[in-house]
Amino acid sequence: METVSENRCFDGMQGVYRHASDVCGCDMTFGLFLPEEAKDGPVPVLWYLSGLTCTHENAMTKAGAQQWAAEQGIALVFPDTSPRGEGIADDPMYNLGTGAGFYVNATQDPWSKNYRMWDYIAEELPRLLTANFAIDEERQSICGHSMGGHGALTLAMAYPERYAAVSAFAPITHPSQSDWAKKPIHAYLGEGNVDWTRHDACLSLRANGFAGPMLIDQGTGDQFLDALMPEALAAAMTETRHPGIFRMQKGYDHSYFFISTFMEDHVAFHAEALYR
């Protein structure tokens, strides 16, 4: 593993690291914020899964999460959103290929060789983190934005005991019923072959449940509301009687200005679950 950069930040350290990924078959880069407390032993960790077009860098520089993580003594991981680089399949559409892994293990050509973001986030990267950094694998929590909200929710529900809590900013909630969100997942997994109870947060919540609490923030001024379908997740949460908070935030859009506004609440929410 190679250190790309390390910058002191809120008394902790914001690092960027690169490693050869067996799962993705290429080098992968991630950001990791370690609070000061990590010097004294393993700390809890909050995963932040980013949305379409993002790398490990966007949330790390724009979401303003480190200050709250430092306050709570929690590490933050910012993984990339897809394999990328020379020889990696890509597509000119922004919602397929580089920057658009959708947190699935692709089974279709040309994607199946490298696009295995589900296993990368659920298996390989956690092992790498706990082996190399002061991260407590027994205390993990997960959040995400947009496509990353979809990833956070579906992973949390597939591993319902692993993450203490799940939260999302403007998540893609119900891709099986959205023409726009369905297309890339069909490309990766094959139309007709998709296990939607695994890759659709609404269906997964109904099928698998989730052991912890849930927090969802959605801006009412979001330009992608039709594709995100917040109403479907609100219905799934309320109809399954799942403990959670669903907030429609007046006037906010899909940007990092929205995310940073509510980041303090999300980190505090995860901290409460992690330190319970």
Add this chain to the structure above:
Amino acid sequence: METVSENRCFDGMQGVYRHASDVCGCDMTFGLFLPEEAKDGPVPVLWYLSGLTCTHENAMTKAGAQQWAAEQGIALVFPDTSPRGEGIADDPMYNLGTGAGFYVNATQDPWSKNYRMWDYIAEELPRLLTANFAIDEERQSICGHSMGGHGALTLAMAYPERYAAVSAFAPITHPSQSDWAKKPIHAYLGEGNVDWTRHDACLSLRANGFAGPMLIDQGTGDQFLDALMPEALAAAMTETRHPGIFRMQKGYDHSYFFISTFMEDHVAFHAEALYR
């Protein structure tokens, strides 16, 4: 004036606007955060001058200032760091030309036509802001980073009654004595023609003073310490008996991770002066 974007942020609005600048002879773009209180009438304003290579966007998206400005009911202005675009003189060096205006009014060819960032920040942009937004011109304060710290300090001392306070993150403090910082200023103003009591914060503080308080943060791990010369400003501050706080922050570097760590303190410092 044209609205480039407006995003709701911490109950206020983060806008980006473009206008034809008479002073710079080209279109100029700036970011403006208005807190919720601006709906009810003019609010105080804190200027943030950015460093080399930056546009209006870097601090606006990475410094995490909006949350504290929202808490204090203060507007934030993020100006660009130079004229830019087709037909504007440039240089391949990162510390001359585009992104490197150094907050002077250039007198030398080919810079004199457009590189007039001193007058742009001190004269044209304040007039534009107070004419178009709920900004109280009687309550202004100023801060900056690196080259922008140089700009903030020298402007504050040239207009010692205008700004309630001045602060800087890792400012260029003493360009008349730094070979690296001297070069671009010589290019803009002509070697031998520079009024260093105007464009060197250390000399200006000794010559002009400043009516308000001063806060300086400098990382001890900064890769540019030799060019920044914090020791020169600390000497000027202490020898002139100027009220101020000079903090050497252990291990921090020159990045936005450093800036965001201490932004809360800086906004609170300016708020105290603005609401005095």
